[in-house]
Amino acid sequence: MFKRNYADEKNKQLHEIKLSVLDLAPIVSGSHAGEALGNSLDLAQHAEKWRYNRYWLAEHHNMRGIASSATAVVIGHIAQGTSTIRVGSGGIMLPNHAPLVIAEQFGTLESLFPGRIDLGLGRAPGTDQLTAQALRRELKGSAEDFPEQVEELRAYFNPTEYSHVKAIPGEGLNIPVWLLGSSGFSAHLAGQLGLPFAFASHFSPDHTTEALRIYRNHFRPSDVLDEPYAMVGMNVVAADSEAQAQYLSTSMKQQFLNLVRGRPGQLNPPVDDMDDLWNEYEKASIQQTLRASAIGDPDQVKAKLQSFLNETQADEMMITANIFDHQARLRSYEIVSQLMK
Template identity: 45%
Template sequence: MTVPLSILDLAHVNEGMTVRDSLDASVALARTAEASGYRRVWYAEHHNMATIASSATSVLIAHIAAHTERIRLGSGGVMLPNHSPLTIAEQFGTLETLHPGRIDLGLGRAPGSDRNTMRALRRDVTSADAFPNDVVELQGYLTGHSKIIGVDAIPGKDTNVPLYILGSSLFGAQLAAKLGLPYSFASHFAPAALEQAVAVYRAEFQPSEWLSEPYVIAGVNVAVAKTSAEAQEQLHVARRRMAAQLLGRGRTLTPEEAEAALESPAGQHVAQMAVYTGAGAPEEVVEYLDWFAGHSRADELIVVHQTGTLEARLRSVELLAEAAGLPQ
């Protein structure tokens, strides 16, 4: 591989799993990623979703960090408009204090939820408008240069937790460029604006004390198995599950209904979201990722291992690392 590889763990609660099963699976995934040479593992904030267990992102990161030794861990991302910048500075300042040099703070402005859940979070529909100012305020707490007189993040002050701007549109690209921060594009589920957003970010980037040159992380789906046929089957199971989740709206579908979901508008939507997917034997996926790294102009790839079972996911993690020659 020409660029480093990282992992986005969606903390799925699959059919037949409990939430605790999902959290245990995230520990197993991070430990496997660490042993296999991946650079970092990130977790995304979602709310009111029965199939995702990463809603309390900082708590999950703390748990994973206590069960690993050196791999970087972070948010991909924290939806900052759901929180006060001071609270997030304190949470991630605590994580950095406990696990120095291992914590990343990726920030997004999407709700990570529906409108009813937004109200339950006490979030106003205009909260996202304050995102740029909130990022600057948060950065001030973490660097010891608070923007609010007499208010410091304890823990948090002077921890300098690295910030990453996440996005799927030009807005995040422009903000990351203006602030001189790394930019992570969600091309694993929102591929449409990838090329334009990266081009804007690189063209408009302003060097800062944190970053002298643009740094792009791009998301991409993978399914790796010993044979191409096995990988395609794992990917099929994962996409069927995603389509069923979109179509079922909380109701468990029968196997026949789940298969039919793939041909439904929900299934077509899943296929469109996952345009950037490498599935196959290890060498095939590495070849695809090399192409994608060039296509996306990425400095790092963050992969989502799309498989039907935890066992297959862990094997996918190991096979890709081995084929990509990741440092052990």
């Protein structure tokens, strides 16, 4: 089978691809989940106005700084408050759930909001091992069973006449299924199944190029896609000046620092100097983790986005902005939307 050589292709331009939002529904220091979810809806409504393509929410558990643990519920909240933007999961951590339950939940969402729901699936627990055990109880699912779980879930949407268990709602609905990954495993599986693939470059940048190569090289046309369709994640902190953007980005850097130290918490206010908080080893580690980030004024952010697009030849970019102040967060997404025209 003929394989496209992406390295030899003419570089895509930002205005030629779609742009989407990944929202972790951040609970900022001194706030609460209700305010975070209200901010998410406000951001989604602005993103729709600014013509972003889709708005995804991620499943995380036992995280004091993230309000999207009941991901399907939050998707319904966002979809109800918007009218055109696609809304979905980035992603549902499938080993945490019975595939039938996910089929029913997303079948319900698709029934309520026809043609607007995406189902992105991940194989990680989205939490620590103790919480994963609490989530799964007697369920036998694990990351190693992910391919079988994906197959079971998809079968609920497209059952045969011999299927005895039905997903109602869900059966017969066209809900786009994406595979998400931060390594090569899901890239290989997405290629084999002919599904769209989203890579978590925003926290696993070093594996991006190889994962996309695996996905494209193993891609088999399906009734879903004729050609590979790849989306990459990026952290973006855009502001009207570089100094302001660098200052705002310290909230995100503190968040990663807390993860490195095993003390995840709420999103902290920005600080004047990160060198007062991290040591040289932590600084180098976090800077490497955040390599797929665009921080700066509009021109700097545009150059970084274009550079990463040249590197990945992605079909779509999904950006996330962990910014403490909600108005500054809105402004960051507005700036990026203007860059894509």
